[in-house]
Amino acid sequence: MTSSLQLATGEAPLHVAQISGVLFATLNRPDRRNALTDDIVAALDAECDRVKNDHSVRAFVLRGAGGTFCAGGDFGGFKALMREPAPSTGRDPIALYNRRFGALLEKLAALPVPTLAVIEGAAIGGGCGLAAACDRVIMAADAHLSMPETTLGLPPAQIAPFIVARAGVSRGRWLMLTGQRLSAAEALYAGLVDETSSPGGIDALLQSELARVLAGEPAAQRATKRIVADAGIRERSLVLDAAADDFAIALRSGNVTEGLAALAAKRAPTWQIAQPALPETP
Incomplete structure (x- = not known):
């Protein structure tokens, strides 16, 4: 089974392929380094809803097209909301908009099948959150990751609980406070990644990880x-x-x-x- 959830323009924000029970979901905006646009978030959210009750799916693999996992949040929607004043009553629309991504991370973390994230190129901000919500994270030897929100004047609001769950309170807190850029080896040491590949060996590593998953009932x-x-x-x-x-x-x-x-x-x-x-x- 192969499909693409289509945008109105005909582009596919998420490419989906199922082979031998493994669902491969690929963020598919390589021209924007797979930044988390509304369309990508909505498509991935819908796919999580579908997979939840699909017993033909035995594993879920998340990766990015074009050699980059995910460049983090896209600020287009926030910029539009920032042009409007904060409401006098009720929650700020910016907060509600931000919370949508946290809801996606919760769905991804709650999927009933083994989930794997494949980091190539870079995982930035929200991309680190997507990876941290998965059961297993593998990373190409030449990739890097960072959570630069505080250097932009923001807290890492929705990803923080998932980063802490992976890296621990002290280490996760420090990485988010400083926005430090981590190599694959440093990400492995920090606990944000489970395995790193040899140069050019990310697909071989993924196949090895999937073989272990598919040995289980x-x-x-x-x-x-x-x-x-x-x-x-x-x-x-x-x-x-x-x-x-x-x-x-x-x-x-x-x-x-x-x-x-x-x-x-x-x-x-x-x-x-x-x-x-x-x-x-x-």
């Missing part, structure tokens, strides 16, 4: 993501009660029988895809 992975998400917000005993129910469902599903049979026969289980294919980037 899909329903068990969805249950795992649900249990982990609950662990952060619910009382432990309630999490364990729900996890026991998930465990029972898994045992009765027949998938465990296949997994044990495959282990005994020293073969791959029926759900495993050992050599995942990658689409051509637009």
Whole structure:
């Protein structure tokens, strides 16, 4: 399955391709270094809504076209809102507009399948937030990232909780306070990235990561993501009660029988895809 969510101009802000259960979502405004325009945010938001209930999707890969992951926020919409005075009552429209991106990050983080971000070129500001909302982040050896909001006079409002969840409070706070530009090696040390590629080896690294993901049974992975998400917000005993129910469902599903049979026969289980294919980037 391959599709592009089209703009009125005929351009595609998000290119979508599904191969062997892997959904590849590619930010597709390379002329603007995949900056987070309204169209890109809306398209990615809609794709997250679609994937949430699509059990044919086993993994979600987010990357950028044209050799750049994402250059951060596009200020066109904010500039229009800034020309209007703040309202005397109610929330500022700028705050509501800003919060839309945080809602997207929440949706991305809550997807029930394994999610991977592939950073090439650069991840700036909101691009770092997109990556941090994913389960796994891999980065090309020659790429860099930064969160320069404070150097522009802004707080990193919507990305901050996701950066802290990845890098920790002290380190994440310092990186956001200073806007420091990080190499791939520095991003790995900071905890914002999980693996870095050799020069020119980002696709090979992605295939290796996907092979690991696709060795897992899909329903068990969805249950795992649900249990982990609950662990952060619910009382432990309630999490364990729900996890026991998930465990029972898994045992009765027949998938465990296949997994044990495959282990005994020293073969791959029926759900495993050992050599995942990658689409051509637009």
